[in-house]
Amino acid sequence: MDDQLILMGVIGKPHGVRGQVRVNVFAEDPEVLAAHTLTDRKGRQFALAWAHENVAWLSEVTQAGQRRISDRDEAAALTNVELFIPRSALPEAAEEEFYLADLIGLRARDEAGREIGRVGNVLDFGAGASLELTPGGRLIPFTKACVPVVNVAEGYVVINPPLEVEARDE
Incomplete structure (x- = not known):
């Protein structure tokens, strides 16, 4: 397992005037985001503390420590920032x-x-x-019907594209 960064959430719109933000979570358990230091695409690091369902306090993490985002304008500037954690921090599937x-x-x-x-x-x-899929950029719905076999250990998937995709490729 490497330290590939995995997208775990996206900061949404501010909630209130004191710096809270909505967070769209891509993890089964939202607590995963609060348990790890999160990184954005620019390398900035954040800590998250849940206030209530999908609303959190964010703190920027620097060498000097954590600084809580405490006003609406600063929170608004973070809208659509993607939050990542290293793949190695996730439990084995x-x-x-x-x-x-x-x-x-x-x-x-x-x-x-x-x-x-x-x-x-x-x-x-x-x-x-x-x-x-590469090359060509063909999009295949990730359903059991279109991708009946996923074998990560052996490094392949089996693709059974829907008729609409096959007709467009011809």
Whole structure:
């Protein structure tokens, strides 16, 4: 396991006038975010303390210590900041489970076993995850029907694209 950064949440709009923010959490257990130092894309570090459901206090973590975000304007400036933790901080996935980030880089095979590319990215725009295959950028819905086999240990997924995707690729 490496120290790849895993997206765990996104800071939303401010809540109130004292610096609290809404946080969109991508973890099964929101407490995971409060248990770790979070990093953004610029390398800034944050600590989070839940005030109540999906609303938190944020503190910027520096070498000098933690400084709580304490006003609405400073909180508003953090809207849409993505929060990451190192992959190594996450628990091992249970048998027959995996993290979506673990799919990136896996070989993509068709049902006959022919390699058709690799998983270049996992995207989720709110209606469910899709696998982006490279080369070509083809999007495959990440459902059991379209991706019937995921074998992280052996490094591949089996792709059975829906007819709409096959027709567009021809």
